[in-house]
Amino acid sequence: xxxxxxxxxxxxxxxxxxxxxxxxxxxSFLSLTLINPAIAEEKLLQTLTVTxxxxxxxxxxxxxxxxxVEIQGRTVTEVQQEVAKRTSAVVDLLRSKDISxxxxxxxxxxxxxxxxxxxxxLVGYIGTNTVSFRLQTELxxxxxxxxxxxxxxxxxxVSFTATPEAISEAQFxxxxxxxIDAQAMADAVLKTLNxxxxxxxxxxxxxxxxxxxxxxxxxxxxxEDAGINTPVIGGEQTVRASVTLQISY
Numbered sequence: 001x002x003x004x005x006x007x008x009x010x011x012x013x014x015x016x017x018x019x020x021x022x023x024x025x026x027x028s029f030l031s032l033t034l035i036n037p038a039i040a041e042e043k044l045l046q047t048l049t050v051t052x053x054x055x056x057x058x059x060x061x062x063x064x065x066x067x068x069v070e071i072q073g074r075t076v077t078e079v080q081q082e083v084a085k086r087t088s089a090v091v092d093l094l095r096s097k098d099i100s101x102x103x104x105x106x107x108x109x110x111x112x113x114x115x116x117x118x119x120x121x122l123v124g125y126i127g128t129n130t131v132s133f134r135l136q137t138e139l140x141x142x143x144x145x146x147x148x149x150x151x152x153x154x155x156x157x158v159s160f161t162a163t164p165e166a167i168s169e170a171q172f173x174x175x176x177x178x179x180i181d182a183q184a185m186a187d188a189v190l191k192t193l194n195x196x197x198x199x200x201x202x203x204x205x206x207x208x209x210x211x212x213x214x215x216x217x218x219x220x221x222x223x224e225d226a227g228i229n230t231p232v233i234g235g236e237q238t239v240r241a242s243v244t245l246q247i248s249y
């Protein structure tokens with residue numbers, strides 16, 4: 001083998017090594033590219049999800065009342081006239097008081113049957129007209145007595161609630177407590193496992209409906225002596241909230 005053949009052989013060997021080196025470099029790059037997403041996903045999955053709860057109790061200073069007139073008579077005209085007369089007197093009284101959200105909630109006129117001796121006999125008609133309204137709780141007892149004197153014959157329900165402003169403030173406070181609770185839970189879990197929290201990945205405020213008014217039994221107010229110093233005392237209402245945190249570690 002002469003000198004030129006040796007140099008040609010060395011040159012081809014060098015080119016082959018360079019090509020092999022480039023191929024290895026490309027394979028390494030592709031390998032890293034394929035592996036990195038998996039690593040990133042694994043790191044993303046290293047999160048702790050906790051849900052904290054909070055509540056706030058507030059006084060129910062408002063009362064929602066449903067009452068009305070119910071009359072039983074022999075003819076439709078008689079019943080309608082008496083219901084209208086009594087209802088007008090009750091509504092006039094309510095409008096003269098410091099109340100809100102006064103509205104009619106039901107009007108009804110139905111036949112009244114007697115089912116004696118396995119027979120159905122029409123004996124008259126029953127008419128009703130009901131209204132609802134809201135007022136300060138401390139005024140309810142006296143006003144109920146006055147409505148009965150004005151002509152109301154039935155009290156369908158009394159329920160207590162806080163003012164919208166008080167409920168809104170309580171919701172914010174409940175959310176604050178829920179957030180603190182969630183953070184405390186996460187810290188306790190991670191500390192027990194000798195792990196360190198890094199950052200909050202997501203925050204979710206779970207929907208909590210506004211607490212409904214707290215009702216009391218209508219029977220408690222529908223006694224024959226309900227018109228004599230009827231006592232009505234409000235209570236408390238609980239506003240609840242929950243917050244979910246996702247924390248990486």
